[in-house]
Amino acid sequence: QKEVEQNSGPLSVPEGAIASLNCTYSDRVSQSFFWYRQYSGKSPELIMSIYSNGDKEDGRFTAQLNKASQYVSLLIRDSQPSDSATYLCAVRGDYKLSFGAGTTVTVRA
Amino acid sequence: DGGITQSPKYLFRKEGQNVTLSCEQNLNHDAMYWYRQDPGQGLRLIYYSQIVNDFQKGDIAEGYSVSREKKESFPLTVTSAQKNPTAFYLCASSFRDGVYEQYFGPGTRLTVT
Numbered sequence: 001q002k003e004v005e006q007n008s009g010p011l012s013v014p015e016g017a018i019a020s021l022n023c024t025y026s027d028r029v030s031q032s033f034f035w036y037r038q039y040s041g042k043s044p045e046l047i048m049s050i051y052s053n054g055d056k057e058d059g060r061f062t063a064q065l066n067k068a069s070q071y072v073s074l075l076i077r078d079s080q081p082s083d084s085a086t087y088l089c090a091v092r093g094d095y096k097l098s099f100g101a102g103t104t105v106t107v108r109a
Numbered sequence: 110d111g112g113i114t115q116s117p118k119y120l121f122r123k124e125g126q127n128v129t130l131s132c133e134q135n136l137n138h139d140a141m142y143w144y145r146q147d148p149g150q151g152l153r154l155i156y157y158s159q160i161v162n163d164f165q166k167g168d169i170a171e172g173y174s175v176s177r178e179k180k181e182s183f184p185l186t187v188t189s190a191q192k193n194p195t196a197f198y199l200c201a202s203s204f205r206d207g208v209y210e211q212y213f214g215p216g217t218r219l220t221v222t
Contacts, residue, residue, distance in 0.1 A: 004151070034210060043199055043213040044152070088151065090211075096167060097142075097211060099151035 003027060004091050006100035015109050019076040023089030023100055026070070032092035033065055033072045037085045038102065044088055048074065079107045112136065113214035115200050120219045122194075130185045130217045132200030140206040141183035145169065146197040146216075158183055159206040187219065194221045 006023045013019045021035075032051055036044035050056045050063040050072065062075040072091075076083055086102040113134045122128045132141065140159050144152040154167030158177040172191025177183050183202075187194045197218050201211040 036213075043216045046210050046212060049210050092207075095165075095206075096154050096157070099153075101149065101151045 003093070003098040004089055004100040006087075006089050006103045008101075009103040010106060011103055012106045012108060013079050015079060015081060015107055017079050019079050019083065019105050019107070021074040021076075021087050021089075021103050021105070022071060023073065023091075024071045025089075025091040025098070027091065027093045027098075028067075028070065030067075030091045030093055033063070034090040034092075034097070035061075035063060035072075035074045036088040036090060036099075038088060039085045076105070079105075081107050081109055083107050113200060113202055113212060115198075115214040115217050117217060118215065120217055122219070122221050124221055125189045126221075127186055127188050128194075128219065128221075130187065130198055130200075130219070132183045132185065132214060133181055134183075134200075134202045134214075135181060136202060136204075136212070137180075138202035138204050138212075139180070140203045140209075141177070142201040142203075142211060143167075143173070143175065143183070143185045144199045144201065146199060152199065155185065157206070187221075194219060 035048040038044045048063040050065045056063045060077045064073045086104045088102045089100040116131045142157040143155040156175040158164035174186045199216045200214040203209040203211045
């Protein structure tokens with residue numbers, strides 16, 4: 001079983017819609033969770049961090065964490081063409097950050 | 110401007126040659142990391158350093174070496190022992206190792222032929 005799994009995608013959404021990204025993790029003791037956005041050919045950019053159960057909102061982005069179910073999600077509201085990218089879920093374990101393979105999102109105008 | 114710099118952006122080498130990738134940060138971060146990314150895959154940890162003059166192997170350290178002589182610098186050497194060195198190499202840093210967010214440099218794309 002992979003340490004961090006993301007919905008495989010690609011995910012195509014119309015402009016203005018909500019994009020929903022999911023991530024599950026295997027290490028029950030994980031305490032820190034991150035979402036990175038990576039444009040094609042570029043390095044990952046941190047867009048959200050979440051440490052406690054519940055929702056955390058930052059602009060059009062909302063991260064949701066449920067430690068009991070071992071999942072973390074990212075919602076992108078009012079999706080824009082500039083949101084087209086690969087989104088990486090990262091989970092902090094004992095000594096390292098483990099990354100999912102990413103979900104590619106395409107926002108169509 | 111504070112940030113992480115990596116050089117060069119693109120690097121081409123012949124098989125059998127060692128190559129060193131540069132990573133510098135002026136964020137006053139204690140911890141630094143090297144990752145490798147292959148097409149369609151997540152990031153894999155090569156080495157990390159929590160403090161100057163100390164570093165630990167990550168998941169895929171074979172064929173790589175690092176040094177941490179200065180807080181600001183964490184160079185990665187890809188040796189000829191690395192069987193599949195062609196990849197996108199990413200350096201990251203965080204305030205301290207642990208819960209703190211990691212921030213990435215722009216990356217070095219290495220091609221070995």
